[in-house]
Amino acid sequence: MSTRFAAAFAKPHPALVAFITAGDGNTAANLxxxxxxxxxxxxxxxxxxxxxxxxxxxxQANLRSLAKGTTTxxxxxxxxxxxxxxxxxxxxxxxxxxxxxIRGGDWFAAECAKAGVDGVICVDVxxxxxxxxxxxxxxxxxxxxxxxxxxxxxxxxPAVLNGAGGFLYYVSVAGITGQQxxxxxxxxxxxxxxxxxxxxxxxxxxxxxxxxQAAEIAKVADGxxxxxxxxxxxxxxxxxxxxxxxxxxxxxxxxxxxxKEIAA
Amino acid sequence: xxxAPTLPNSLRSGPDDRGHFGQFGxxxxxxxxxxxxxxxxxxxxxxxADPAFKAQFDYLLKNYVGRPSPLWLAQRLTDHLGxxxxxxxxxxxxxxxAHKINNCIGQILLAKRMGKTKIIAETGAGQHGVATATVxxxxxLPCTIFMGAVDVARQQPNVFRxxxxxxxxxxxxxxxxxxxDAMNEALRHWVANVxxxxxxxxxxxxxxxxxxxVRDFQSVIGDEAREQILEAEGRLPxxxxxxxxxxxxxxxxxxxxxxxxxxxxxxxxxxxxxLDGKHAASLAGGRPGILHGNRTYLLQDEDGQITxxxxxxxxxDYPGIGPEHSWxxxxxxxxxxxxxxEEALTSFQKLTKLEGIIPALESAHAIAAAERIAxxxxxxxxxxxxxxxxxDKDIFTVADALGVKL
Ligand SMILES: Cc1ncc(COP(=O)(O)O)c(C=O)c1O
Numbered sequence: 262m263s264t265r266f267a268a269a270f271a272k273p274h275p276a277l278v279a280f281i282t283a284g285d286g287n288t289a290a291n292l293x294x295x296x297x298x299x300x301x302x303x304x305x306x307x308x309x310x311x312x313x314x315x316x317x318x319x320x321q322a323n324l325r326s327l328a329k330g331t332t333t334x335x336x337x338x339x340x341x342x343x344x345x346x347x348x349x350x351x352x353x354x355x356x357x358x359x360x361x362x363i364r365g366g367d368w369f370a371a372e373c374a375k376a377g378v379d380g381v382i383c384v385d386v387x388x389x390x391x392x393x394x395x396x397x398x399x400x401x402x403x404x405x406x407x408x409x410x411x412x413x414x415x416x417x418x419p420a421v422l423n424g425a426g427g428f429l430y431y432v433s434v435a436g437i438t439g440q441q442x443x444x445x446x447x448x449x450x451x452x453x454x455x456x457x458x459x460x461x462x463x464x465x466x467x468x469x470x471x472x473x474q475a476a477e478i479a480k481v482a483d484g485x486x487x488x489x490x491x492x493x494x495x496x497x498x499x500x501x502x503x504x505x506x507x508x509x510x511x512x513x514x515x516x517x518x519x520x521k522e523i524a525a
Numbered sequence: 526x527x528x529a530p531t532l533p534n535s536l537r538s539g540p541d542d543r544g545h546f547g548q549f550g551x552x553x554x555x556x557x558x559x560x561x562x563x564x565x566x567x568x569x570x571x572x573x574a575d576p577a578f579k580a581q582f583d584y585l586l587k588n589y590v591g592r593p594s595p596l597w598l599a600q601r602l603t604d605h606l607g608x609x610x611x612x613x614x615x616x617x618x619x620x621x622x623a624h625k626i627n628n629c630i631g632q633i634l635l636a637k638r639m640g641k642t643k644i645i646a647e648t649g650a651g652q653h654g655v656a657t658a659t660v661x662x663x664x665x666l667p668c669t670i671f672m673g674a675v676d677v678a679r680q681q682p683n684v685f686r687x688x689x690x691x692x693x694x695x696x697x698x699x700x701x702x703x704x705x706d707a708m709n710e711a712l713r714h715w716v717a718n719v720x721x722x723x724x725x726x727x728x729x730x731x732x733x734x735x736x737x738x739v740r741d742f743q744s745v746i747g748d749e750a751r752e753q754i755l756e757a758e759g760r761l762p763x764x765x766x767x768x769x770x771x772x773x774x775x776x777x778x779x780x781x782x783x784x785x786x787x788x789x790x791x792x793x794x795x796x797x798x799x800l801d802g803k804h805a806a807s808l809a810g811g812r813p814g815i816l817h818g819n820r821t822y823l824l825q826d827e828d829g830q831i832t833x834x835x836x837x838x839x840x841x842d843y844p845g846i847g848p849e850h851s852w853x854x855x856x857x858x859x860x861x862x863x864x865x866x867e868e869a870l871t872s873f874q875k876l877t878k879l880e881g882i883i884p885a886l887e888s889a890h891a892i893a894a895a896e897r898i899a900x901x902x903x904x905x906x907x908x909x910x911x912x913x914x915x916x917d918k919d920i921f922t923v924a925d926a927l928g929v930k931l
Contacts, residue, residue, distance in 0.1 A: 309829075309830065310700065310830045310831040310832075311700070311705065311706075311709050311816060311817075311831055312709075313555070313709050313712045313713060313716075313817075314555045314713070314716065315713075316713075320699060324699075324700075327830060332828055333828045333829075357815075358553050358815040359814045359815045359816060359823075359825070359829040359830075359831070360828055360829040360830065361829075362814075362815060362829070363814055363825070363827075363828065363829030384555055385553045385554055385555055385815065385818070386553060387552065387553075387554060387555070387556050387559045388556075388559075389543065389551075389552050389559065390551055390552060390553055393553075393815075407556070408555070408556040409556065410555075410556045410557040411557075412556075412557050412558075412559075412560045412561065412719060413556060413559075413560065414560060417559075417560060421556065432556070432557065434717075435557050435716060435717060435719055435720075436557075436716055436717035437713045437716060437717060440717070441717070
């Protein structure tokens with residue numbers, strides 16, 4: 262695991278994992294706002310024309326970004342500049358297989374390493390297709406972050422964990438981003454099951470929109486992922502979104518960071 | 526990149542057990558769908574081994590779809606072109622008017638086997654949507670069809686048909702609002718409803734095992750054509766021609782002939798306004814990438830963003846192609862040729878006037894290729910063209926293109 266991930270999940274409180282889409286709004290300012298607001302891990306979404314696993318909020322963010330002409334080179338430049346400004350905050354690129362593999366997995370892994378990216382989440386490369394990206398990323402010292410879902414049964418879990426790094430991302434609902442919220446009881450049960458199977462930190466995402474929800478999840482998980490709710494602020498406020506992003510991030514971070522104390 | 530195909534003697538033994546045809550195919554889906562895809566594969570294997578499944582499939586094809594579809598010697602078209610003899614495989618005469626129903630019958634039987642209670646599908650021209658709505662009605666299962674908003678506008682008769690059949694039609698407003706976006710939306714719906722929903726994919730695309738099982742269900746086209754041409758001519762044809770959208774009617778005709786190396790095989794891609802303009806020819810104008818669950822040739826930019834396809838034919842208006850076609854292209858077993866909107870429109874009218882058969886615009890692409898090729902071959906040569914569907918659904922589009930007000 263990268264040392265930045267190790268440090269982020271060794272903090273005395275659960276982690277806020279915050280997502281925004283690269284090239285949507287003023288990305289550099291929004292990334293700074295996430296860090297200033299208390300996010301522990303940043304996920305930077307790579308826009309794709311066909312975001313099959315995303316709901317309307319992130320779909321629109323993808324299209325807004327691409328309409329502005331965002332390229333893969335721009336995204337790596339954004340990541341590299343972030344790494345300059347924030348040497349310690351773990352940065353994850355999240356996206357779809359085609360933009361990540363179009364120049365080859367080795368090329369992508371090398372660019373990630375150059376830009377100071379710590380981990381990669383590829384939505385549509387399941388464990389079965391690991392050769393597409395996994396070997397290249399691991400060789401370059403980049404953590405491949407795998408997804409587990411409510412449909413990932415116990416028999417399948419070892420395959421999902423094999424080659425996984427960084428943290429395990431538990432997708433709490435069978436569905437797309439930004440829509441339903443999962444029942445807390447199902448999250449508690451799933452996190453317990455996952456933690457019994459891996460030493461990786463477990464972060465829970467999909468459908469988490471409010472500080473209250475985030476705090477509930479943070480009582481059992483090592484991290485909470487919030488995406489669509491942040492992306493919607495960018496949609497609403499455009500280039501002037503940073504202060505709103507920072508304020509909302511702070512309410513999320515406060516809720517998550519204090520969740521275990523309240524529970525205790 | 527991936528394992529070499531395990532094809533010592535036969536071109537028909539793919540895909541390998543991970544769903545790859547050479548470097549193409551595979552299972553590029555979200556983890557949520559992965560267990561379901563594996564489950565589907567298990568059920569499909571069991572169905573393949575079950576004589577009762579095949580018996581039921583054959584019974585429905587015969588008595589509900591009306592198979593076998595005729596192999597028609599298009600004598601007037603042949604005389605007009607003055608070259609090779611042209612036979613039409615009349616998939617347009619199937620119930621619902623296209624080859625799409627063959628696959629839908631197979632998949633709904635699988636859905637029943639798996640205990641799924643809801644059906645979804647994507648559609649472009651509406652032919653697959655109509656075929657899916659039809660089998661859903663036949664089996665009494667609720668059905669939702671995802672269709673790009675642009676296609677909803679240009680295929681109104683089929684939209685109404687689907688609704689009459691009891692399906693809900695969802696007009697998809699994202700992206701270019703055509704087939705690719707309909708498939709995205711169907712996948713989004715599926716991922717949220719995996720527990721009770723079966724996704725009937727309409728072509729030889731999507732994650733493994735779809736390209737394989739759709740091909741197997743459509744291979745009835747080629748199996749019949751082979752038998753029919755042997756009966757009519759006492760020999761195999763010299764050439765097969767079929768239009769390629771995702772490639773299901775084409776692979777259905779081609780697959781039983783792949784090992785007959787004397788049979789030339791031609792797939793026809795939609796060249797739209799021409800290959801230097803807007804088109805849907807993924808092999809001629811694309812390169813390998815990953816979309817909708819498989820690796821295949823795609824229309825895309827240098828960053829791997831998918832570009833919008835264009836064809837006058839909604840059923841060919843897709844920026845990808847089934848992975849087995851990508852492989853057949855790369856190994857050179859099948860030659861793929863482009864045909865433009867304009868050429869297809871001309872052939873649409875020509876076949877109608879010469880043979881009294883109004884072909885689907887998709888099928889008209891194959892007719893156009895036959896018109897180009899037949900005169901270059903001797904009169905002793907035989908070509909089978911897949912008339913994949915009938916053109917009633919297209920009369921508004923054609924009238925519009927010809928400047929006729931209906
Ligand atoms: C009549 C007809 N032919 C061909 C196609 C193209 O699909 P495929 O390439 O899967 O056969 C369609 C698709 O809607 C169709 O309706």
